[in-house]
Amino acid sequence: MNRIKSFLHCYVCVMSCVTLATAVFITVFMPEVVLGVELLWQMMLVSFLCSIFSLFYPGKTVSKKKMALLIALHYVEVHGVVLGFGFLFSWFSIEYLPHVIGMLILINGIFLLISAVEWNREKEIARQMNRRLAEYQKSVVQ
Amino acid sequence: MKITIMDCPEGEEDEIIIKCRQVDEQMLKMIHTMKMGREKIIGTKDGSIMQIDPGQIYYFEAVDNRVFLYLQKEVYETKYKLYELEERFRGTDFFRASKSVILNLSKIKNLTPALGGRFEAAMKNGEKVLISRQYVPILKEKLGL
Numbered sequence: 001m002n003r004i005k006s007f008l009h010c011y012v013c014v015m016s017c018v019t020l021a022t023a024v025f026i027t028v029f030m031p032e033v034v035l036g037v038e039l040l041w042q043m044m045l046v047s048f049l050c051s052i053f054s055l056f057y058p059g060k061t062v063s064k065k066k067m068a069l070l071i072a073l074h075y076v077e078v079h080g081v082v083l084g085f086g087f088l089f090s091w092f093s094i095e096y097l098p099h100v101i102g103m104l105i106l107i108n109g110i111f112l113l114i115s116a117v118e119w120n121r122e123k124e125i126a127r128q129m130n131r132r133l134a135e136y137q138k139s140v141v142q
Numbered sequence: 143m144k145i146t147i148m149d150c151p152e153g154e155e156d157e158i159i160i161k162c163r164q165v166d167e168q169m170l171k172m173i174h175t176m177k178m179g180r181e182k183i184i185g186t187k188d189g190s191i192m193q194i195d196p197g198q199i200y201y202f203e204a205v206d207n208r209v210f211l212y213l214q215k216e217v218y219e220t221k222y223k224l225y226e227l228e229e230r231f232r233g234t235d236f237f238r239a240s241k242s243v244i245l246n247l248s249k250i251k252n253l254t255p256a257l258g259g260r261f262e263a264a265m266k267n268g269e270k271v272l273i274s275r276q277y278v279p280i281l282k283e284k285l286g287l
Contacts, residue, residue: 002279006259057258057275067257122255125282129253129261132285137248 003055011051013114018047021106029092029099042089049081075111082107170233185211185218192218196234200265202227202244214267237284239263240274247284 022043026033053074057067083103086092092099150156162169182193200212204224211218222230228238239245249266256262259275273281 002276006275064257067260071257119255122259122261125287126253126255126261128287129282129285132287133247133250133253136285 007051007055010054010114011047013117014051014110015044015047017110017113018043018050021110025091025102025106029102039089042085042091046082046085049085050078053077078111079104079107167233183211183220183222185220187216187218194218196231196236197248199236200246200249200267200269201239201271202236204242212267212269237280238277239271239281240277243271245271245273247281 022039026035057070062070086103087094092103094100160169160173181196183196183199185192185194194211194213198213200214202209202211202220202224204210209220209222209224209227211220220227224242224244227236227244231244235247235249236244237247245263251264251266253261253263253273256272259278261273261278261281263271263273265271
């Protein structure tokens, strides 16, 4: 259940960032273009495929090295999915370098942003737990 | 809460009677603490046997089908399985932190986030123990979050 919740949380974050990134990309590179509703379904599919990797983060204890490797794999998977499906759905032209660079900047920007949000969320949880832990230990001593 | 201590007649076993309207979690914890105060865990090290007060234990760890208990500096082996210890210390300061570790909440100095939804517990003896993502909700619940 926690895994599903975590996945949904990740999906919502990715979908929000993909929406923002799409708006930026279209505004910068193709402000005149008229887009169909299929773009929304494509964005949802890509967001889903980028988030699904979060289900593979293990619940059991793994070493820091293995966890770093999993994050690196996730990073590669996100690039593969966005660039692959972006090319398939003609979101950008692979021959036009500014498009490719723009896509890479947006993918990395989203990945960093979501990682930072997630890290801050966990830091906040740790802060709350430490506060409760201190209170708990104080009450036990008394 | 009123506390009454009565003289116990010669030959009778010491007895604690709890008179309350409802056995809530706090009451259960108190009962466990009273029970634990007398119960000791047997630990072995280099062929010698020790009776260990559970309050001194920092954490239990299962390694290759053997379970070890960690004190501030010493490590002892215990014959209990991890699930038996989990059951035995249910409702006390001990909680499952991963598939192979049971931690003592009162011996944690602080918690920091580790990668991938996990947390790292810095123990008061300087050791660091990882809390798996799947057991974090148990810790949060224990802390009332």
